[in-house]
Amino acid sequence: MIDVAREKYQCPNVVYEVADVVNFVETFPNWKGAFDKVVSVFALHWVKDCRRAFQNIYDCLRPGGECFLLYVGPMNQILGHSEDELPYYLKNISKWKEHLKDYDNKVYCPISIEDSIRFLESVGFEVITANLHKPCDELDLHKDQIKDYLRTLLGHLNYLPEQYQEFLQDATDWCNQNFPVNQRGNQYMRLEVMMLQAKKN
Numbered sequence: 642m643i644d645v646a647r648e649k650y651q652c653p654n655v656v657y658e659v660a661d662v663v664n665f666v667e668t669f670p671n672w673k674g675a676f677d678k679v680v681s682v683f684a685l686h687w688v689k690d691c692r693r694a695f696q697n698i699y700d701c702l703r704p705g706g707e708c709f710l711l712y713v714g715p716m717n718q719i720l721g722h723s724e725d726e727l728p729y730y731l732k733n734i735s736k737w738k739e740h741l742k743d744y745d746n747k748v749y750c751p752i753s754i755e756d757s758i759r760f761l762e763s764v765g766f767e768v769i770t771a772n773l774h775k776p777c778d779e780l781d782l783h784k785d786q787i788k789d790y791l792r793t794l795l796g797h798l799n800y801l802p803e804q805y806q807e808f809l810q811d812a813t814d815w816c817n818q819n820f821p822v823n824q825r826g827n828q829y830m831r832l833e834v835m836m837l838q839a840k841k842n
């Protein structure tokens with residue numbers, strides 16, 4: 642993603658860096674207190690320790706600086722952990738169970754909107770807005786988009802190089818059978834999206 646950005650979207654006042662959200666201020670000490678805004682979109686649910694991420698985001702902002710954070714909440718049919726969610730199904734279906742015994746679903750951050758607010762406040766933020774959208778039926782997919790979408794999301798695929806296509810088809814079939822349909826007639830994921838805006842005073 643970043644290689645593509647560096648190649649295609651060069652801009653004199655834009656720099657692309659790769660860093661871990663839980664410790665980037667350690668990696669780049671000159672980022673401490675350096676930014677007016679932090680924007681994070683669909684990333685924090687991949688992070689095990691959201692509180693550390695919030696602390697790090699706080700540390701890189703100037704006083705008066707703000708962050709806008711959008712991430713997936715605990716309800717997440719496509720990337721979650723419970724029986725009616727895709728990774729659970731894939732890991733437990735007998736056909737794939739043996740192949741996936743070492744696979745660890747790396748989607749975390751099952752924190753509620755209330756805990757998100759509490760964690761942000763505990764590191765020093767003033768929370769300005771906190772909204773929860775569920776389920777997000779406007780985030781829909783045409784039938785022929787689901788497979789490509791899954792290709793980018795399923796870490797399972799690394800464990801199945803030889804059965805890649807068959808596995809992807811099973812996952813796609815599961816989505817076709819289990820995703821609800823919205824008013825436009827498109828399928829969408831049963832998930833909740835959290836949006837928070839917070840200020841460092």
Ligand SMILES: C[S@@+](CC[C@H](N)C(=O)[O-])C[C@H]1O[C@@H](n2cnc3c(N)ncnc32)[C@H](O)[C@@H]1O
Pocket residue numbers: 642660661662663681682683684685687688
């Ligand atoms: C679904 S992509 C979203 C990318 C982009 N924000 C967008 O909206 O198109 C999730 C991103 O989270 C990033 N990510 C996952 N864990 C991370 C971490 N610990 N620190 C920083 N970025 C992380 C991944 O590298 C990936 O680029």
